[in-house]
Amino acid sequence: MSEGISQPDQPQPIEAHAGDKDLFSKFDDIIALREGLLSQGREDPFNLVMEKVLSPTRAICNGRETILLGTYNYMGMTFDPDVVEAGKQALADFGTGTTGSRVLNGTYQGHKECEEALRDFYQMDHAMVFSTGYQANLGIISTIAGKGDYIVLDIDSHASIWDGCAMGQAEVVPFKHNDIEAMEKRLKRIPEGAGKLVILEGVYSMLGDIAPLKEMVAIAKKYGAMVLVDEAHSMGFIGENGRGVVEDAGVIDDVDFIIGTFSKSVGTVGGFCVSNHPKFEIMRLVCRPYVFTASLPPSVVATAATSIRKLMHGSNKRAHLWENSKNLHKGLRDLGFKLGTDEPQSAIIAVIMPDLEKGAHMWETLIRNGLYVNLARPPATPAGMTLLRCSLCAEHSEEEVGQILEIFEKSGKETGII
Numbered sequence: 421m422s423e424g425i426s427q428p429d430q431p432q433p434i435e436a437h438a439g440d441k442d443l444f445s446k447f448d449d450i451i452a453l454r455e456g457l458l459s460q461g462r463e464d465p466f467n468l469v470m471e472k473v474l475s476p477t478r479a480i481c482n483g484r485e486t487i488l489l490g491t492y493n494y495m496g497m498t499f500d501p502d503v504v505e506a507g508k509q510a511l512a513d514f515g516t517g518t519t520g521s522r523v524l525n526g527t528y529q530g531h532k533e534c535e536e537a538l539r540d541f542y543q544m545d546h547a548m549v550f551s552t553g554y555q556a557n558l559g560i561i562s563t564i565a566g567k568g569d570y571i572v573l574d575i576d577s578h579a580s581i582w583d584g585c586a587m588g589q590a591e592v593v594p595f596k597h598n599d600i601e602a603m604e605k606r607l608k609r610i611p612e613g614a615g616k617l618v619i620l621e622g623v624y625s626m627l628g629d630i631a632p633l634k635e636m637v638a639i640a641k642k643y644g645a646m647v648l649v650d651e652a653h654s655m656g657f658i659g660e661n662g663r664g665v666v667e668d669a670g671v672i673d674d675v676d677f678i679i680g681t682f683s684k685s686v687g688t689v690g691g692f693c694v695s696n697h698p699k700f701e702i703m704r705l706v707c708r709p710y711v712f713t714a715s716l717p718p719s720v721v722a723t724a725a726t727s728i729r730k731l732m733h734g735s736n737k738r739a740h741l742w743e744n745s746k747n748l749h750k751g752l753r754d755l756g757f758k759l760g761t762d763e764p765q766s767a768i769i770a771v772i773m774p775d776l777e778k779g780a781h782m783w784e785t786l787i788r789n790g791l792y793v794n795l796a797r798p799p800a801t802p803a804g805m806t807l808l809r810c811s812l813c814a815e816h817s818e819e820e821v822g823q824i825l826e827i828f829e830k831s832g833k834e835t836g837i838i
Contacts, residue, residue, distance in 0.1 A: 457777070462784045465795040475499055476687075476815040481792055489810045489824060490794040494767045495656045495737055496815030497687030497727045507688075510722035517717045522549075523704060526715030534725040538692055541728050542663055542678065546700040548693050549721065551713050553652055553681025554580040556691030559709035560648065560677060561619065562588035569615035572606045572640075574598065574631070576624055576802050578650065590617070597624070597802065600635050607643040616645035622665030623653035626801050626809065627760035628768025630654075633669040641674060648677040656685025656731045657738055657767055657814075682720075686727045690716050737814040741767055744812045744821055751825040756838040760807065770796075771808040771828075778837065779806035785831040791824060 458464060463482060472480040476496035477488050497503055510530055520526035531549060538547035550556040561584030565571050569590040573581060576597040585592045593610070595602040603618070610616055618640040620631050633649065640647045651664035659667030662685075666672040676697055682690035693703075704710060716724075742764075749764040752771060760770030773779030776797050783795040786808070794809040801807055816824075832838035 453776075457780050462780060463787060465780055465783045465787075468787075468792065473498075476813050477817075477820060479792075481787065484788075484790060486787065486790050486792050487820060487824060487827070488792050489812070489816075490792050491813070492653070492684045492811050493687060493813050493815075494653075494741065494811065495685040495687065495731060495734060496813045497685065497730070500687070500727065500730065502730065503687065503723045503726045506726040507719040507723040511717075511719040514718035516719075518715045520714060521711060522715045523711050528715075528718050528721070530718045530721040530725065531715060534690075534721040534728070535692075537725040537728040538694055541661075541732055542672075542694045544678075544694040545696045545698075546694065548700070548703060548707075548710065549716065549724075550691040550693070550710060551716055552689065553679070553683060553691035554583075555709040555713060556679050556681070556693055557581050557650065558584045558587060559707040560679060560693045560703070561585060561617075562709075563703060563707040564588075564646070564677075565590040565615065565617045569617065570610045571617045571619060572603060572610075572645065573619040574603075574621065574624075576626065577619060577621065578625065578652075579800075581619055581621075581650065585619075590615075598629070598631055600632060600639065603636060604639050604643075607639065607645060610643070616640075616643065617648060618645045619648045619650070621653075622649055622651040622658065623766040623768065625653050625768060626796060626805075626807060627770045628653075628764075628766045628809075629761050630658075630665050630765045633665050633671050637669075637671040637674050646676040647674070648679060649675050650679045652679070652681045652684055653766060653768060655680045656734065657741055660735075662731050662734055662738060682724045682727075685731065686724050688720050688723045688727065690720060690724055734814075741812060741814040743818075744814070744816050745769065747818070747821050748810065748812060748824065751821070752828060755825065755829050755832065757828070757832065767812045769810045769812070771810065773806040773808060773837070776806045778835065779808060782831060782835045782837050783808060785835050786827060789827045789831050791827040791831075 470479045470481050476493050476498050518526040534549055535547040557580035566588045571585050571590045572593045574597055575594040593606045595606050623630050637647055649666050654664040656662045658665050666675055677695045679693050682688045745764040745767055749769050758772040796807040796809050798804045
């Protein structure tokens with residue numbers, strides 16, 4: 421170093437003080453819970469790796485061929501030849517991504533075609549595609565209900581719904597799950613003239629139960645509220661045309677917004693909102709999670725549009741999926757398992773475990789015996805329950821449902837659950 425040339429002061433390391441708070445300390449209970457499970461030599465139920473996907477119903481998981489019963493791939497569209505080919509063609513024609521927002525350079529022909537497919541599927545005037553289903557809820561809810569407005573919602577609503585409420589800063593008024601009387605009591609208390617939004621789900625993903633939409637939508641309209649229904653877990657499957665519980669309950673023309681996702685029955689990734697509201701298109705300019713997010717890759721919207729149009733003619737698949745749901749529900753109940761619903765209401769069947777430790781043991785035993793399901797735990801689950809959540813696929817054969825029941829019986833006896 422040459423003499424006479426001054427050098428800038430070197431930054432000194434900042435010493436931590438004994439009283440400084442570690443921002444990760446809020447997660448200590450969850451860290452301890454996870455370490456406690458893994459210390460017993462069990463496989464991590466939240467870090468499953470699929471080394472190879474063989475079909476909508478089978479994959480190589482942790483080195484073994486496994487029946488998939490926890491993928492939300494309800495209609496089995498992930499390997500549909502027409503869907504796969506559409507994605508390949510879009511990839512060749514338009515490249516890997518858009519590198520931009522929908523309001524700038526991120527709208528390709530495929531995005532418009534995907535929204536057109538959604539309008540045709542739901543027979544609605546407007547459709548808006550988001551990059552994920554989470555963002556669809558986050559964006560629509562936070563934009564239409566803000567400070568001074570009121571949101572009345574089911575206490576068991578999905579995290580994306582709660583996060584949308586928080587982002588918009590509306591007054592949130594929850595009610596007991598699927599309790600029609602409680603919902604009406606909340607609506608009665610809202611000041612006259614205030615903006616009101618009622619948020620419901622067609623199928624609730626933890627227990628697989630459906631909402632009494634016919635009664636609830638009628639009450640919401642009685643008190644002048646707009647209604648948003650999340651149909652993530654019913655689109656493609658429930659209803660004569662697969663439009664969800666709103667169709668099955670006969671209230672599709674009475675709701676203001678339907679939110680959905682491409683990551684369930686459609687078989688890819690993305691989210692959407694459809695609506696008949698005459699001012700809906702302004703959402704493209706005022707909805708922050710839409711404006712400030714890069715749009716979906718051309719290959720993704722091409723697969724989504726193709727899948728949606730095929731789901732319009734999926735009555736045979738819907739019928740087979742219902743048979744799978746009924747057979748699995750009856751079989752598990754007959755084996756002595758405690759289920760989340762008395763009767764099958766959707767493609768989700770929740771098996772209630774005594775506690776998290778036994779649930780994790782049962783999950784591990786199932787995976788070692790060749791069956792993958794979801795382990796759902798508090799606080800995500802209602803009433804502090806631990807669940808083994810099964811989501812059936814229209815591509816599960818009758819033989820596979822039989823194999824699933826055999827694995828549940830074997831695993832249940834090995835763990836002492838039954």
